[in-house]
Amino acid sequence: MVREVKEETNLNVEVKSKIGIYTEKGRDPRGNIHSIAYKCTIIGDISELRSGDDSKKVEIIPKEKLKDIDLAFDHKKILEDAKIIF
Template structure:
């Protein structure tokens, strides 16, 4: 017997660097072409912490160490694909080279206020960096 339908679990990672934040340009819908935090879906059998480290590496080429939990973002309409709940972390780079992967069209260190962001990532970044 199948269980109830529940929201899907995701992670987002805020990586401050060089006076900005590491962002990826989305290569697919939703929000294709917009900048977003590195992140993605948590795999079965994986902790949210491991998922955050894996997604950061896959999408940015950077090895990161998680600093702290930023928050849980669960607004049902935050993602046009469906009800996806994101656990967001603040992280710092500890290795690797900044390079886009197959998941991302481009990766860069940008001032998040200077670009159009996908999803609710502006709010997540503000929460992570203690901004209004």
């Protein structure tokens, strides 16, 4: 997981806890996708933030603004489970 975050964002993180496992059929229209979500802390300088080669853009969004963003699939539920948004 730490390696994947580094690959996709160029940031180093420390895993703090597991948020949940998401396996419900139909949660992702691309297929039967299973996800495990983790709460992490960024280690070091966020000025190193860069998107990976398979994404157009990566950015840090203040948690106060997350509830107003139209998120894909069940990602809003994951943030609610993480107690990031209510």
